Structure formats: structure tokens, C-alpha cells
Amino acid sequence: MKLRQRIKSMNDNTVAFIGAGNMARCIIGGMVNTGYPAANIIAANPSRPKLDALAADFGIVVTQDNLLAVQKADVIVLSVKPQLMGEVCRQLIAGVPDISEKLFVTVAAGLPVSRYEEWLGPVRLMRTMPNSPSLVGLGVTGIFASRCSNYEKSFVDSMFSATGKTVWLDQENQINDITAVTGSAPAYFFYFMQAMAQKAELLGFSPDEAHQMVVQTALGAATMATQSSLSFADLRAQVTSKGGTTHEAIETMRNAGLELMVADAMQAAIRRAEEMAKTL
Numbered sequence: 671m672k673l674r675q676r677i678k679s680m681n682d683n684t685v686a687f688i689g690a691g692n693m694a695r696c697i698i699g700g701m702v703n704t705g706y707p708a709a710n711i712i713a714a715n716p717s718r719p720k721l722d723a724l725a726a727d728f729g730i731v732v733t734q735d736n737l738l739a740v741q742k743a744d745v746i747v748l749s750v751k752p753q754l755m756g757e758v759c760r761q762l763i764a765g766v767p768d769i770s771e772k773l774f775v776t777v778a779a780g781l782p783v784s785r786y787e788e789w790l791g792p793v794r795l796m797r798t799m800p801n802s803p804s805l806v807g808l809g810v811t812g813i814f815a816s817r818c819s820n821y822e823k824s825f826v827d828s829m830f831s832a833t834g835k836t837v838w839l840d841q842e843n844q845i846n847d848i849t850a851v852t853g854s855a856p857a858y859f860f861y862f863m864q865a866m867a868q869k870a871e872l873l874g875f876s877p878d879e880a881h882q883m884v885v886q887t888a889l890g891a892a893t894m895a896t897q898s899s900l901s902f903a904d905l906r907a908q909v910t911s912k913g914g915t916t917h918e919a920i921e922t923m924r925n926a927g928l929e930l931m932v933a934d935a936m937q938a939a940i941r942r943a944e945e946m947a948k949t950l
């Protein structure tokens with residue numbers, strides 16, 4: 671119970687990332703850029719290239735040995751794909767005698783606390799659901815805590831606040847909901863932008879022009895939404911002149927069932943997270 675017994679200053683905790691892929695990189699980048707000591711961050715991954723890039727970019731400690739990373743750490747961030755999580759947890763429980771003293775944080779979709787408890791025993795665990803804009807400090811991370819102290823919760827809150835906003839969840843199943851609302855959602859926006867750029871190219875704009883115009887418009891719209899007190903519907907109404915072009919575009923989307931399609935897509939993401947909870 672190291673984190674609870676020995677109240678360290680937040681930045682003194684050693685944090686090990688098991689799996690040094692996209693999401694680990696986002697969180698590590700946020701932590702280092704907001705002043706977390708790089709010497710207190712370890713990343714473990716089977717292959718070298720991502721480790722070398724993390725060491726070069728952020729000056730953190732890297733290793734190909736998961737057990738070594740975990741032995742040195744107070745906080746373990748499990749950042750492998752859900753399908754590999756069981757294998758990784760079994761390796762840790764077999765190789766690290768004081769595993770129950772560590773605080774676990776997982777970023778994996780789907781897998782419930784009960785599954786980690788089957789693999790690791792009754793550990794202190796936070797399930798989190800970050801999203802990829804964490805890389806640029808504009809992420810949203812949902813967090814659900816099991817068996818954790820207030821100190822541990824504030825530590826993890828500060829870790830993820832370095833990458834954007836945090837949302838604390840009271841019920842574990844809300845993690846699946848937030849996966850649909852924010853975790854997977856950057857891809858929805860990229861898909862919409864892709865579709866717009868494709869049409870812009872069909873209209874004769876170069877790929878570069880199409881890309882720039884779509885990105886700038888998305889950035890402008892998102893920035894307006896952050897700076898305005900108006901609802902999305904009211905912001906949309908401001909663009910939509912009576913009898914004008916936007917009205918025609920929006921009605922075409924509405925008649926094609928856009929709102930139902932988005933709701934169905936989000937429900938499909940939740941359903942998949944629930945399936946993963948049962949099958950992985």
C-alpha cells in the first residue's frame with residue numbers, strides 16, 4: 671500500500687506505462703510538457719522503435735522488460751490493447767511479488783474492474799477512457815475508481831488533467847458511455863471531415879486545398895462553440911439563412927437520417943464495449 675502509506679509529493683511517484691503506443695505517448699507527452707519529472711516515467715514495450723522515440727522526445731526511461739518497469743513503479747498504467755491485457759496481467763502477477771502495493775490505471779476499452787480482479791486480485795484500480803486529442807492537450811478522460819484513496823484519485827486526476835479535461839464517473843458502466851461520447855469520437859469527426867474533403871476534391875479543389883479548408887472550418891466551428899454560450903442548435907441557426915444554401919444542406923442531412931445514424935453509431939460503440947467485457 672505504498673501510495674497510501676507513504677504520502678509522497680505527487681511528482682515523486684514513479685509511473686510505468688505497460689504498452690508504449692499511441693495512447694501512452696499522448697499521456698506521457700502531456701505529463702512531461704506540464705512539468706512531471708521525466709526521470710519518474712518509465713515506458714515498457716516489446717519493440718525498440720517506439721521506446722527510442724519516447725526517450726528522444728521526452729527524456730523518459732524506457733525498457734523492453736515489463737517486469738523491470740513495474741518493479742520500479744508506484745503507479746502502473748496498463749496501455750496495451752484489450753485483447754493483450756490478460757496476458758500482460760498474468761505476466762505481472764507471476765513476476766512482481768509486491769503487486770498489491772501498486773496503483774493500477776487502465777486505459778483499455780471494455781474490460782471491467784471484475785476482469786482485472788480475476789487476473790490481479792483485489793488491486794486498487796482506476797478505469798480511464800482518454801481520447802486522442804490528449805496529444806495536443808485537448809483531450810477528455812473519463813475516470814472510474816475502484817478501491818482508491820483520495821490521494822490516489824487526485825494523483826490520477828492531475829495526470830490526465832495534463833492532457834485536457836477529466837470527467838469523474840460514479841458508475842462503472844458510464845465508462846462505456848463515455849467511450850462512445852468522447853473516446854471513439856475523434857474518429858467520427860475525422861470521418862465527417864474526410865467525407866467533406868472528398869467532395870471538395872470532386873468539385874476541383876486540390877487535396878491540399880480541400881484538407882486546409884475543411885480543417886480550418888472545423889477548427890473555427892469548434893472554437894466558436896467553446897467561446898459562445900449558444901447551444902449547438904442556435905449556432906447552427908446563425909449560419910442557416912431562410913431559403914438559403916445551408917438550409918438545403920442541413921435538410922438533406924436530416925432527411926438522410928443523420929441524427930438517428932449518429933445515435934445508432936454511438937450505441938454500437940457501447941454495445942461493442944459491452945461485448946468486449948464479456949468475451950475478453
Ligand SMILES: NC(=O)C1=CN([C@@H]2O[C@H](COP(=O)(O)OP(=O)(O)OC[C@H]3O[C@@H](n4cnc5c(N)ncnc54)[C@H](O)[C@@H]3O)[C@@H](O)[C@H]2O)C=CC1
Pocket residue numbers: 688689690691692693694714715716717720736749750751752754758777778779799800801802853854
Ligand atoms: N487510440 C485511442 O484513441 C484510444 C485507445 N484507448 C485504449 O488504449 C489502449 C492502447 O491503444 P493504442 O495506444 O491506440 O494502441 P497501440 O497499438 O498504439 O499501443 C499498444 C502498445 O502495446 C505494445 N504491446 C503489445 N504487447 C505488449 C506487451 N505484452 N507488453 C507491453 N507492451 C505491449 C504494442 O507494441 C504497442 O506499442 C487500448 O486498450 C485502447 O482501448 C483508449 C482511448 C482512446
Ligand SMILES: O=C(O)[C@@H]1CCC=N1
Pocket residue numbers: 779849853854
Ligand atoms: O477503438 C477503440 O476500441 C479504442 C477505444 C476508444 C478509442 N479507441
